[in-house]
Amino acid sequence: MARPSVTILTERDIQRLSHASSTKDIHQALDHIVEVINSEASVVSLRKLRAFLEQGSISKHFEQNLYERLLDRLKISNDQWARIESLAHQWALLYDTPGLEHPVQPLVQEMATVIGGKIQSFPLREGILWDFRLFFPDIHLRFFDEEIHLILVTDSRAGPNEFATIKEVIRKHGATMKVTLLMILGNGEQLREMAKTSSIEIVVLDEDDCKAIILSSDSRRTFCHRVARRISVKALQPYQTQGKVRSRMFYGRQEEIKRVKSNLSSSFAIYGGRLVGKSSLLHQTGQEFRKDEVYRVCSITAQGFTSSTEVCRAILKELNVPTASHRSVLTFERLMRDNLASHSKRLLILIDEVDDLVALDESDQYRMFEAFHNLNSDFGERCRFIFAGYRDLARQCMDSNSRFRNFAEPIRLGNLDPVSARLLIEEPMCEEMGFRFESDDLVDRILNMTAGHPNYIQIFCKELSELLERQQRWRIRESDIEHTFHNPDFRARVIETFYVNFSTLQKLITALVVLEGIDEFDLPQVVKLLRSYGLRTSLEDVYRELRQLEMSFITEQAGAQYHFIHRLFPEMLRESTDLDALIDVLLPEL
Numbered sequence: 289m290a291r292p293s294v295t296i297l298t299e300r301d302i303q304r305l306s307h308a309s310s311t312k313d314i315h316q317a318l319d320h321i322v323e324v325i326n327s328e329a330s331v332v333s334l335r336k337l338r339a340f341l342e343q344g345s346i347s348k349h350f351e352q353n354l355y356e357r358l359l360d361r362l363k364i365s366n367d368q369w370a371r372i373e374s375l376a377h378q379w380a381l382l383y384d385t386p387g388l389e390h391p392v393q394p395l396v397q398e399m400a401t402v403i404g405g406k407i408q409s410f411p412l413r414e415g416i417l418w419d420f421r422l423f424f425p426d427i428h429l430r431f432f433d434e435e436i437h438l439i440l441v442t443d444s445r446a447g448p449n450e451f452a453t454i455k456e457v458i459r460k461h462g463a464t465m466k467v468t469l470l471m472i473l474g475n476g477e478q479l480r481e482m483a484k485t486s487s488i489e490i491v492v493l494d495e496d497d498c499k500a501i502i503l504s505s506d507s508r509r510t511f512c513h514r515v516a517r518r519i520s521v522k523a524l525q526p527y528q529t530q531g532k533v534r535s536r537m538f539y540g541r542q543e544e545i546k547r548v549k550s551n552l553s554s555s556f557a558i559y560g561g562r563l564v565g566k567s568s569l570l571h572q573t574g575q576e577f578r579k580d581e582v583y584r585v586c587s588i589t590a591q592g593f594t595s596s597t598e599v600c601r602a603i604l605k606e607l608n609v610p611t612a613s614h615r616s617v618l619t620f621e622r623l624m625r626d627n628l629a630s631h632s633k634r635l636l637i638l639i640d641e642v643d644d645l646v647a648l649d650e651s652d653q654y655r656m657f658e659a660f661h662n663l664n665s666d667f668g669e670r671c672r673f674i675f676a677g678y679r680d681l682a683r684q685c686m687d688s689n690s691r692f693r694n695f696a697e698p699i700r701l702g703n704l705d706p707v708s709a710r711l712l713i714e715e716p717m718c719e720e721m722g723f724r725f726e727s728d729d730l731v732d733r734i735l736n737m738t739a740g741h742p743n744y745i746q747i748f749c750k751e752l753s754e755l756l757e758r759q760q761r762w763r764i765r766e767s768d769i770e771h772t773f774h775n776p777d778f779r780a781r782v783i784e785t786f787y788v789n790f791s792t793l794q795k796l797i798t799a800l801v802v803l804e805g806i807d808e809f810d811l812p813q814v815v816k817l818l819r820s821y822g823l824r825t826s827l828e829d830v831y832r833e834l835r836q837l838e839m840s841f842i843t844e845q846a847g848a849q850y851h852f853i854h855r856l857f858p859e860m861l862r863e864s865t866d867l868d869a870l871i872d873v874l875l876p877e878l
Contacts, residue, residue: 318354322361331499332383335376338369363505372502374398379495382442382473392418396440399471402502403511408435414457416443416450437461437468444474444494451482458488467491467519471498480518491518513722521757526716527750529743529781532571537716539742540708541569544699548573551697552634552669555660559682560701561841561853563743563781566676569701570638573674577636584633591641596649596656603637621659628667635671643680646692654691661695682839702841703740703853710735712745717764721753725764733769739854744782751775779860790840793825793833796874798842802858803867808849821871823878 325334341355359369375398381391397407400422408421418440439454458468467489470479476494483490493501497514504510516524526537548556560566570587577583586606593599600620604611609627613619628635637660639645649656663671675681675696684690685698704712713734717723725731738744752772756764772778790798800817801809811831818825834850837843842857843850852858861867 314354314357318358318361321358325362325503326500329499331376331495331502332380333376334499335373335380338373362503364503371398371402375402375502379473392440392442396420396422396438396471399498399502402507404508405436412461414453416446417441417454417457419457419461439468439470441470441472441476441479444472444476444478446472446479448482451479454479454490455486455488458490466523467515469493469515483518489519489523491515509719512720516720516722517762521721521753524721525750525753526720527746527753529747529750531567533565533568533742533746535572535575537712537746538568538572539712540704541565541572541701544569544701545573545576547699548674549576553664553672555664555673555696556675556699557681557685557692557696558674558676558699558701559678559685561741562678563741564701564703564841565742566678566701567640570640570674570676574636574638582634583636584631585636585638587638587640589640590645593645593648596645596652599639599645599656600659607635617655617659620656621662624659624663624671625666628663628671634669635667637671637673638676639673640676642675642677646677646680646684657692657695664695679836679839686835686839704742704745706735706740709738709740709742709745712742713749717749717753723753723756723762723764726766730764730766730769733766737769737773737856739856741854744778744854747778747781748772751778779864782854782857782860783864790842791833791836792874792877793829794837794840796823796871796878797830797833798837798861799865799867799870799874802861803871805858807858808851810848810850821875823875 325337337358338355341358342353356366359366364372375395378391378395378398382395385391393407396418400407405422405424408423412419420438420440422436422438424436437458439457441450441454443450454468454470468491470476470483470490470492472479472492472494474495476492476497480492480494483492493514501507501511501514528534528537544558558566558569574585574587578585584607586603588599588602588606590599593602596617597615597620600617601611601614604614604620604623607627609623611623614623645656660673664673673696682700684692685696685700687693703709710731713731714725718725734745734748738748752764752768755768755772755775756762797814797818800821801814804817806813811827811834814834815825815827815830818830834843834845838845838850841853844853
């Protein structure tokens with residue numbers, strides 16, 4: 289293979305310094321070198337730069353070493369430059385001896401180290417292609433959670449025939465991976481254009497990209513941004529709007545996990561509003577305890593079970609306990625005691641979506657939860673339970689007379705604290721996807737519009753990032769925030785709570801309060817408002833409905849006053865719903 293044409297940082301560029309007669313001339317000469325390095329110079333030419341700058345004929349007249357001055361301008365360390373020189377040397381070997389195998393792996397190894405990866409396999413060769421697997425243990429990109437497929441292309445003249453071979457290699461060796469990186473010596477524009485029309489996610493990094501990465505003061509971040517900007521936001525999208533979030537998108541809740549880990553004899557009941565992160569917290573707690581070999585973790589979702597016997601059988605199966613003799617809650621407790629007596633490990637049982645189970649067991653005098661309580665009381669830290677649920681679990685936890693309350697310590701899960709909410713916005717948007725906010729107060733606007741609710745933040749940022757991609761922009765403006773705030777998908781998620789979870793009277797109370805523009809309200813005020821519409825409702829009935837609204841995490845109480853948790857909820861409801869018409873529909877139902 290002929291050596292590609294490259295622009296070299298020449299001795300002439302360096303020699304300009306030897307003619308410098310003043311500090312100003314020195315600065316101008318160094319600025320010129322920085323400009324050439326960042327714009328035109330090949331990686332290969334960087335290997336001799338230090339020698340040029342340190343040779344006596346140039347530097348002997350200057351008090352400070354010119355090489356050190358240049359590093360200051362480039363904002364990189366001496367150690368980093370040593371790695372750059374090593375990479376440049378490997379690059380030059382590949383240019384000069386492209387048919388030999390020995391320079392290929394050291395170059396990829398050096399580059400992988402710079403961007404935070406490790407080679408998982410030795411390269412497979414297909415002509416000018418070298419096929420690698422890289423492992424990224426902690427890089428902040430979704431498709432780098434475990435492995436990435438990297439193909440090194442040693443000829444910048446690669447065209448349609450070579451691209452067809454690349455796709456075949458991907459199908460053969462990297463079919464299970466979300467993205468393939470092509471790293472090409474020289475200019476990769478031709479392959480990049482072909483990658484744009486491919487149905488496979490292929491990101492081409494050429495010599496200019498690699499130079500920008502290795503010269504960056506934060507090479508990993510620069511690498512992430514170079515990759516992110518060449519993949520569709522939908523493929524990259526870190527924000528989740530349904531289900532348990534991935535560990536790296538789990539923000540806040542550290543105090544809750546710390547509380548569970550520090551109270552090793554207690555069971556817990558995690559309750560909170562819809563989509564506030566209960567399942568994610570339960571899952572993350574299980575992950576934390578699974579790291580400790582002294583624990584066995586059993587995890588089930590109780591939704592859909594129709595009897596206590598079914599639930600108990602599911603727990604036994606998860607623990608690999610034979611269920612042939614299981615007939616009732618009594619036999620479950622006996623089998624569990626036998627199992628605990630035969631194991632030395634501590635047992636943590638996680639039960640998600642527990643509301644139907646609470647209601648089911650309530651009609652059976654809480655026999656199943658009584659059995660759970662007995663096991664926890666008798667075995668202590670060797671048998672603990674953590675439940676997660678919504679309204680029915682909240683009702684039990686808020687009732688001081690509930691037998692359930694005497695069993696599990698309650699953890700009320702609300703919106704994220706401001707620091708965690710801000711991180712959930714900024715880290716994926718800016719660090720991972722490479723977007724930038726025009727000003728910090730735009731993040732505050734998102735915090736206000738979402739009230740720090742983790743699911744609302746995820747929906748908002750997902751819609752915002754996809755809006756920016758459609759417009760091919762990377763800087764977030766105030767108009768983008770306003771546009772997303774009025775996005776139907778975002779508003780629908782906030783408003784659906786009103787339609788899905790409210791009783792007729794709760795809907796009427798909410799509609800009247802919003803229509804009257806009341807920001808804060810108390811019990812007598814709501815009763816008076818209902819009576820003005822002809823409803824003779826007692827204080828006790830209204831209190832019960834307000835309590836239900838509080839347990840649905842729509843409102844919260846401060847002293848005698850109630851207010852909406854999401855402060856912009858009234859505005860959204862007012863703009864999306866004809867409240868007068870809704871009230872006319874609701875009144876006859878009551």
